[in-house]
Amino acid sequence: MSRIVQESLDTPVAGTYDVIVVGGGASGTVAAIAAARSGARTLLIERGGCLGGAATANLVAQWVAFFHGETRVVGGIPYELAERVIDAGGSEGFHRYVMGEAAGTPFPLRVLPFNPETVKWVLDDVTREAGVDVLFHTTFARVLTDGSMLAGASAETVQGRLAFLAPIIIDASGDALACASVGVPFKEDDGNGRQPCTLSFRLSNVDVPRFKAVPSVERRALVLEGLRRGELFWESVSFVSTPGQTDAICLMSRIQGIDALDARDASRAEQEGRRQIRSILAFLRRDMPGFENAILADVAERVGVRETRRIEGRYTLSEEDIMQARSFEDSIALGAGPMDRHQPGGTGIRLYAPPAPFEIPLRTLIPVNVEGLLVCGRTLSSTREAMAGARHMATSMAMGQAAGTLGAIAATRNTLPSFVPTGEVQQSLQKAGALFRREQLTPTP
Ligand SMILES: Cc1cc2nc3c(=O)[nH]c(=O)nc-3n(C[C@H](O)[C@H](O)[C@H](O)COP(=O)(O)OP(=O)(O)OC[C@H]3O[C@@H](n4cnc5c(N)ncnc54)[C@H](O)[C@@H]3O)c2cc1C
Structure with missing residues (x-):
């Protein structure tokens, strides 16, 4: 400027x-x-x-x-x-x-x-x-x-x-x-070596016990395949389930190359986060046991900056x-x-x-x-x-x-x-x- x-x-x-x-x-x-x-x-x-x-x-x-x-x-x-x-x-x-x-x-x-x-x-x-x-x-x-x-x-x-x-x-x-x-x-x-940002989202109608019953090697194989197809963005199905085991609050997007102190970058991060969520949601519903009927209930108010x-x-x-x-x-x-x-x-x-x-x-x-x-x-x-x-x-x-x-x-x-x-x-x-x-x-x- x-x-x-x-x-x-x-x-x-x-x-x-x-x-x-x-x-x-x-x-x-x-x-x-x-x-x-x-x-x-x-x-x-x-x-x-x-x-x-x-x-x-x-x-x-x-x-x-x-x-x-x-x-x-x-x-x-x-x-x-x-x-x-x-x-x-x-x-x-x-x-x-x-x-x-x-x-x-x-x-x-x-x-x-x-x-x-x-x-x-x-x-x-x-x-x-x-x-x-x-x-x-x-x-x-x-x-x-x-x-x-x-x-x-x-x-x-x-x-x-x-x-x-x-x-x-x-x-x-x-x-x-x-x-x-x-x-x-x-x-x-x-600003280059900074950790990526994540836009979190909440899914309801998830069968968390069914997901947890899948052996971790199988989960990892599914995730690696999702990554290979470009539908996932990091090697993780990282989520927190709320009391009741019906919701999954997912930290699965990974937005790279963002300087969160730059107004335009920070805005681009929100749009890229939402783009990734659409892709992750389709992957989870199709391929991940327990997520077949998941409903997108909420997207975080703003991108999380590490x-x-x-x-x-x-x-x-x-x-x-x-x-x-x-x-x-x-x-x-x-x-x-x-x-x-x-x-x-x-x-x-x-x-x-x-x-x-x-x-x-x-x-x-x-x-x-x-x-x-x-x-x-x-x-x-x-x-x-x-x-x-x-x-x-x-x-x-x-x-x-x-x-x-x-x-x-x-x-x-x-x-x-x-x-x-x-x-x-x-x-x-x-x-x-x-x-x-x-x-x-x-x-x-
Ligand atoms: C995606 C992600 C996943 C993470 N996972 C975990 C985890 O699982 N568990 C864990 O313990 N930690 C986790 N962390 C780390 C942790 O959340 C943060 O490091 C921690 O919250 C830092 O605390 P803070 O008080 O410095 O900042 P924050 O908790 O981010 O608080 C900063 C506050 O300042 C406010 N603010 C900013 N600018 C202004 C302004 N101009 N005027 C007024 N208010 C303003 C913001 O709205 C916000 O409320 C994660 C972080 C991210 C981004």
Whole structure:
């Protein structure tokens, strides 16, 4: 884009807060709950019409990384949300699941499959109980500054552009949009090696037990034949079935070569996703036992994006940190993996396990050059490989609890996040039941 048009705006101030969270996805919703419970006046702005992010808007209907093997590594608010979803009838509880089975890289793990509609209700309830001010259909525009200090954020709403004031902003947009608007540097990335995107869809009238009765070698043979004929797009019949075993929420499209930060690419991704779904549906109905009478019930509100920006933070989490189980003084969350990298440009997936739960330092959530701004979720400061193991939703939620807690302490004490002693954040997290050090863990019976 070479030409620039100058705009001058008079933006009404529509509220004053301690903490503004940008993005109501996995990490942002938990960040907002944590901030509000810690006493901060908290605003959560979300461009869609529901909370949950990938879990709801992208129909990614299972929370991964609560468990490393049989050991639970995420507690606090994320685990409370998991229990609330189960209590509300939205999930039958944690299940053992084999990821990548048809891809030839079987990887057993414990996941929480759920009905995304129940997750929406639960997140509405929990944010309301915590006193979070939630604004839907509100698209973050830019960070506002006052001299060298952060002053708030502007956003496009149904009332037009509005400004909200706060000294702390937590960027949970998945794309580090707030960071980009104030010049936070990002990890070098030309957009080429990014993981593919997926448009998920929901089928009803599926006989899930009949599908599960097909031996995995037979399923894999069917999938490889579908791939050979160009009717499938990766080596997987990856789906989550909701309680009742009648629906399959399918993550089977694979949209390559997309820079989700480019408006035209992002639009092309939606059209390509729908094209693939039409082809996958015809394949499943014709060839896959259990799917003969499947009905297309829903397509996700938007394409799911696995990877865009990663910030340059005060520490960069690496694959070696994870694989060598390094300990950090300032650990604030535990990841479980798997290291899960969908092959850019290909049909496979690289899946392998960290040997132990891994610690995530608080410094990965603090940009190198801007005070008052924090991140959580998949934009943490990390190498591409480390991000592939830390991006799962339970881990993202755990990072959200840490960012929200730190943001609230800083705002209510009128100081900057980097002046808050890490020990205080850890103490608050511990009180709230969060797990962030390997020594806290006990294997689940
Ligand atoms: C196809 C796919 C399959 C996956 N499978 C799994 C899985 O099975 N299990 C698992 O645990 N993880 C899975 N993941 C990974 C996981 O979903 C993400 O890494 C995780 O959700 C990241 O959390 P987040 O909070 O950073 O982002 P998100 O959960 O994506 O949330 C970002 C939020 O910010 C909002 N937002 C963005 N821009 C704006 C704006 N301008 N203004 C206001 N709001 C904005 C979005 O609407 C969204 O709600 C998958 C991801 C994808 C894409």
